[in-house]
Amino acid sequence: MPKNIxxxxxxxxxxLLFHSCTTSQTISIAGTPGTEIYTPDKDKIAVIPATxxxxxxxxxxxxxxxxxxxxxxxxxxxxxxxxxNRCNYxxxxxxxxxxxxxxxxxAIMVGLGAANTAGEEDGSLRxxxxxxxxxxxxAGITGAIALHKQLKQTQLRYRYKYLSSQSTNEDxxxxxxxxxxxxxxxxxxxxxxxxxxxxxxGTPAATSTAARRRGKTSTATRNLxxxxxxxxxxxxxxxxxxxxxxEVESYTDIKVVVKRIDENNVLVEVYESGEAFFNxxxxxxxxxxxxxxxxxxxxxxxxxxxxxxxxxxxxxxxPKVNIEGEIYTLEIKASLQE
Numbered sequence: 161m162p163k164n165i166x167x168x169x170x171x172x173x174x175x176l177l178f179h180s181c182t183t184s185q186t187i188s189i190a191g192t193p194g195t196e197i198y199t200p201d202k203d204k205i206a207v208i209p210a211t212x213x214x215x216x217x218x219x220x221x222x223x224x225x226x227x228x229x230x231x232x233x234x235x236x237x238x239x240x241x242x243x244x245n246r247c248n249y250x251x252x253x254x255x256x257x258x259x260x261x262x263x264x265x266x267a268i269m270v271g272l273g274a275a276n277t278a279g280e281e282d283g284s285l286r287x288x289x290x291x292x293x294x295x296x297x298x299a300g301i302t303g304a305i306a307l308h309k310q311l312k313q314t315q316l317r318y319r320y321k322y323l324s325s326q327s328t329n330e331d332x333x334x335x336x337x338x339x340x341x342x343x344x345x346x347x348x349x350x351x352x353x354x355x356x357x358x359x360x361x362g363t364p365a366a367t368s369t370a371a372r373r374r375g376k377t378s379t380a381t382r383n384l385x386x387x388x389x390x391x392x393x394x395x396x397x398x399x400x401x402x403x404x405x406x407e408v409e410s411y412t413d414i415k416v417v418v419k420r421i422d423e424n425n426v427l428v429e430v431y432e433s434g435e436a437f438f439n440x441x442x443x444x445x446x447x448x449x450x451x452x453x454x455x456x457x458x459x460x461x462x463x464x465x466x467x468x469x470x471x472x473x474x475x476x477x478x479p480k481v482n483i484e485g486e487i488y489t490l491e492i493k494a495s496l497q498e
Contacts, residue, residue: 186217191208428458
């Protein structure tokens with residue numbers, strides 16, 4: 161193959177590699193015309209046109225949980241969450257795997273052509289083998305590098321994709337609290353006077369009624385045998401999602417809500433950034449150790465456990481979380497929110 165063609169292919173591969181290493185997603189944001197759209201860092205990225213929908217490009221290596229809308233002349237920035245779905249990007253992952261054997265195949269073709277074993281009698285296949293092999297090898301190597309870099313970007317690494325249509329929260333209204341100076345007081349129950357008699361020296365002496373009052377007890381609402389009531393509450397902490405022992409997601413704002421069903425059973429719900437992690441809550445049974453530690457086991461999946469210490473620190477472990485056909489492990493460490 162002529163050298164100038166090889167140089168051209170090399171240049172084309174370099175240009176393709178440069179432009180294909182980064183990805184982005186364009187979303188549509190609906191709102192009132194003239195509304196400005198800002199990032200959480202207050203960088204203006206769009207203004208909603210007369211059509212009521214603005215196009216915004218989000219780079220694949222940047223994560224935004226929300227944007228903010230702003231009316232010109234106002235000091236208020238109203239946040240609105242960005243909705244997304246989970247996405248495995250299976251096509252890109254498969255293409256990256258296939259690019260390696262493609263590059264190897266191209267290299268074999270180049271080798272056969274160079275050795276003049278293709279079309280030995282007249283060498284008629286030598287040029288096509290070298291040229292075709294060079295193209296296939298360049299495409300395979302370029303694709304492998306580009307796809308590897310793409311899959312390292314935030315959006316593809318954590319396997320999510322923004323919904324194509326979003327909307328602002330401009331229907332919110334803001335009011336300042338009114339302090340009318342009203343002071344709340346707690347009304348104490350009236351104290352019953354003690355019946356007293358005087359002794360021979362004229363000093364008041366308590367009667368037997370007063371003596372009986374000192375022997376009274378206070379009834380507590382706490383039930384030490386009600387395990388469900390003792391572990392119920394909202395636990396806040398951090399977590400991570402593992403696949404084959406490798407971390408694929410980490411969570412800094414995760415909540416585990418434990419609701420009492422009866423003395424020995426609770427309903428457990430997990431929320432990540434305010435959204436439910438599972439479709440429904442899970443029912444756990446409770447066992448209490450002599451040390452004061454509680455062990456909760458998921459009904460039907462005993463390997464999924466929750467331990468709660470005497471100090472209300474939680475360790476949550478669920479090794480069988482099904483996400484789009486793959487089995488993950490969810491780990492959470494949290495403490496009871498007072």
